[in-house]
Amino acid sequence: MRTMTSVEAQNRFGELLDTAQREPVTITRRGRPVVYVVSQQEYEAFSQGLETAKQQTSLAAAQAAIAAFRGKGKGGAVERLLEDRRIDREREA
Known part of the structure; x- marks a missing residue:
């Protein structure tokens, strides 16, 4: 550098x-x-990395909140809810 x-x-x-x-x-x-x-390319790559990290953090926080609300692992409800959310996002994209 x-x-x-x-x-x-x-x-x-x-x-x-x-x-x-x-x-x-x-x-x-x-x-x-x-x-x-x-450079612009390095900045964009860096920005995308930050956005990905934010999304992963948000997903982890959502998983924790859902698990706390529903009870950890009761019948796989959390996993089904997250899977439905993922499918909805894919449809929107």
Whole structure:
């Protein structure tokens, strides 16, 4: 990963953009990292990873809430409910 000071980034903005297309660039101020510049592709991949993590966290929270409400494992009701929810989401997509 390349590192530039904030003054270098300002004075060499075109170079910063070119470099960020190939690899992430750390911008420092007073010797401390303050910003990372990444390409659009890297940003989108990162954003999708965060969205996936949020969805997994939400699903785990939903499973826990349903299990607490219905009672853990009584007749597989939780599993059936989650499966029905998954099927509904697939139909909507």
